[in-house]
Amino acid sequence: MGNQDPIVGFPDRKNTRCPACGKDSLESRLDETSFVYGTGSAGVNLTCSVPVHRCAGCGFEFTDDEAEDARDLAVRRHLHVMAPEEIKAIRESYQLSRREFGSLTRIGEASLARWESGEIIQNAGYDQFLFLLKIPENLQRLKERKEEFAEPTRSAEQLSDLQSRFPSIRNIAQVVPIAGVWELRRAS
Secondary structure (H helix, E strand, C coil), X not given: CCCECCCCCCECCCXXXXXXCCCCCEEEEEEEEEXXXXXXXXXXXXXXXXEEEEECCCCCEECCHHHHHHHHHHHHHHHCCCCHHHHHHHHHHCCCCHHHHHHHHCCCHHHHHHHHHCCCCXXXXXXXXXXXXXXXXXXXXXXXXXXXXXXXXXXXXXXXXXXXXXXXXXXXXXXXXXXXXXXXXXXX
């Protein structure tokens, strides 16, 4: 993992250059910071520790993505929702791709990607659902439910018959499962 700064868990900054003077003599420390989350009367004051980097050469101080991550984590703790790494860990614990997990849980693949990357914060209801998915029996119940409502598999002969009845539909094998309960009929 390499050398660590005096701040546990933060990478060694000795090989990173100062954005002001270009020297490679950065030191890091944790500073308590407060910020307002929300607007108007709904705004709340949150506090967290953020890494501040200082150039020993010129004295320039700055924060980076690590500080934003610390603020994001403070907001998530305030909202009592999981961090992106926790969400991703749930899906990966079942060795499912986003597409597979989304298909099983009916969570949109794009939403899942945004939650896992930290781009957006999931609402409390989805967070509760994700929490329940940590329990393998709950995921198994979803698999059983999906199988219960699965469309019957059509034979090659049945698909060929549908294709001949609806020649304008290019790939009938992909359309039929999407159509679900809709019945395809030839226009009179």
